[in-house]
Structure formats: C-alpha cells, structure tokens
Amino acid sequence: MNLWLLAANSIAFGGLLFLLSAGFALIFGLMRIPNLTHGSLFMLGAYFGVSLMAWGLGFWAAALVGGVGVAVLGGLIERLLLRRLPGAELAQVLVTLGLSFMIADTCLMQWGGDPISIETPAALRGASHVAGVAFPTYRLGVIVIAVTFATALWAMLERTRLGAMIRAGVDDPMMARAAGIRVPLLFTVVFCLGSGLAGFAGVIGGPILSVYPGLDQDMLPLALVVVILGGSGSLVGSFVGSFVVGVLYNFGQALLPELAYVVLFLPMLLVLVVRPAGLFGRPSP
Numbered sequence: 001m002n003l004w005l006l007a008a009n010s011i012a013f014g015g016l017l018f019l020l021s022a023g024f025a026l027i028f029g030l031m032r033i034p035n036l037t038h039g040s041l042f043m044l045g046a047y048f049g050v051s052l053m054a055w056g057l058g059f060w061a062a063a064l065v066g067g068v069g070v071a072v073l074g075g076l077i078e079r080l081l082l083r084r085l086p087g088a089e090l091a092q093v094l095v096t097l098g099l100s101f102m103i104a105d106t107c108l109m110q111w112g113g114d115p116i117s118i119e120t121p122a123a124l125r126g127a128s129h130v131a132g133v134a135f136p137t138y139r140l141g142v143i144v145i146a147v148t149f150a151t152a153l154w155a156m157l158e159r160t161r162l163g164a165m166i167r168a169g170v171d172d173p174m175m176a177r178a179a180g181i182r183v184p185l186l187f188t189v190v191f192c193l194g195s196g197l198a199g200f201a202g203v204i205g206g207p208i209l210s211v212y213p214g215l216d217q218d219m220l221p222l223a224l225v226v227v228i229l230g231g232s233g234s235l236v237g238s239f240v241g242s243f244v245v246g247v248l249y250n251f252g253q254a255l256l257p258e259l260a261y262v263v264l265f266l267p268m269l270l271v272l273v274v275r276p277a278g279l280f281g282r283p284s285p
Helices: 003-031 038-054 059-080 089-111 137-159 161-171 173-178 183-209 215-230 235-255 257-274
Strands: 127-130 133-136
Touching (some): 003 038, 003 133, 003 183, 003 215, 003 235, 038 089, 038 183, 038 215, 059 183, 127 137, 137 161, 161 173, 173 183, 215 235, 215 257
Antiparallel strands (some): 127 133
C-alpha cells in the first residue's frame, strides 16, 4: 500500500470535511444549536447537483446553484422552526433530527435508492505528479478549494463588519445584543452560510464519494467530531480538525477497518480529557 498516496487522499478528504464542518462550527458556536440536519443538507446539495447537471448545467454552476438552494432552505428552517425554540436544546435536537429523516425520505422518494455517480469536471480529470507520485488532479483541486474557502472565511471573520458581529455573537451573545447587533438577523445569515457551504460541499464531494441514501448519516458524525475536536465557533479549529479527522478516518479504514472508529474517536476522547473545549475552543465562562 502506498502510504504517501493514502495520506494525500486523506488530506483531500479533510478538505471536503472542512467545507462541511466550517459552517456547522459557526452555527453551533454562535447559535448553540446542535443542527443534526447538517449531514442531510450535504446530501441534499449533492442530489440538487445531480438534477441540475441532468438539466444541462455545468458542474461548477451546479455546485454554486445547489449551494444557494440549500442555503435558502437553511434560512427557512432557522426562521420558521429553530427561532421559535431558543435555548430548548432537547426540542432543537428532536426538530433537527426529525428534519434530517424527512429530508432523507424525500431524497429517497425523488432520486431512488441506487448510488449516483457524479462525473469529474473535464478540466480536472486524470492525474498530476506531486513529488514524483501520480495523484488524482480532482482531489488536488478539492484541497485548493478548501484552502481558498478557509482563506475567504478567515478574511470575512477578521476583516469585515459582518465578521466582527459574528465574533461578538460567538464570544458574548448577550453583550452583542446590548451593543445593538441584530442577533436574530445574524443567526439567519450564519445559518444560511453554513447550510450553503454544506450543500456546495455535497456537490464537490460527489465525484469522490458518489451520492447515495445514507450519505448524510456517514458524514454527520465526522462533522460532529471535527467541531468538537477543533472547538465550537473556531474556524481555525475546524480547519485543523478537518484534516486530523480526514487522516485518522482514512488511515483507520485502510489499515484497521475493524477498528476504524476506535482510531477515529480514541484520539478525540484523549484530547477532550486534556482540553474539554477542544483544540482551539474557549472554555465557557
């Protein structure tokens, strides 16, 4: 087994996980909502992409439009349902879990139960040579996309007024309200952003993972591990945690398939024993 190639594939998978978990981290960090529909939004975005491409849209346009469609759905979920359940964690868990089942059933009814492959964009087909080793060009593209989005999100959070409001909401929601920040509107914007990233990631991940019933349940636990390991509300934590989880998950699946989840969760448990808030999270006051 080529361990270098496995490591490179793990990094590409980590990039995909970052696109999924970055918005999840912001939603959980700002709104304190355990959004269990996040994996379903990833899967729904992938199915949207399948239909859009079948209607003649190109891959990248389908990824963008699919992400926007999922963002709109996320905004409706926040405005119509979750906004009515502030601070009710158990009710939020039940509502988001129920929505995830409803989305899964709707996808099964609409697109059937067979796996659907998404073709790799023509410009990124084939292999590229990195350090003398052939590596799928598309996976390199996913890494570049993840780094680009990470840079853009960091710039938004650190260099814009919206980012300052989001950071204020994450650090101290009560003080943010007192300072005149429209926290409910901020919640909607962040929820749309997180949902849109999940939908976009679903299309981007299609050529690697394909699209199938149960994809949501495969990806949601990984996103949860990333957020908990990196620290809720931390973009840097999501970025680092995504690649750590990507490497642990892929190496576990390849080298110790019977203990793949032990390889994934044991390091997380050890980290949380030492740092309960995660690698880059801040302890609750």
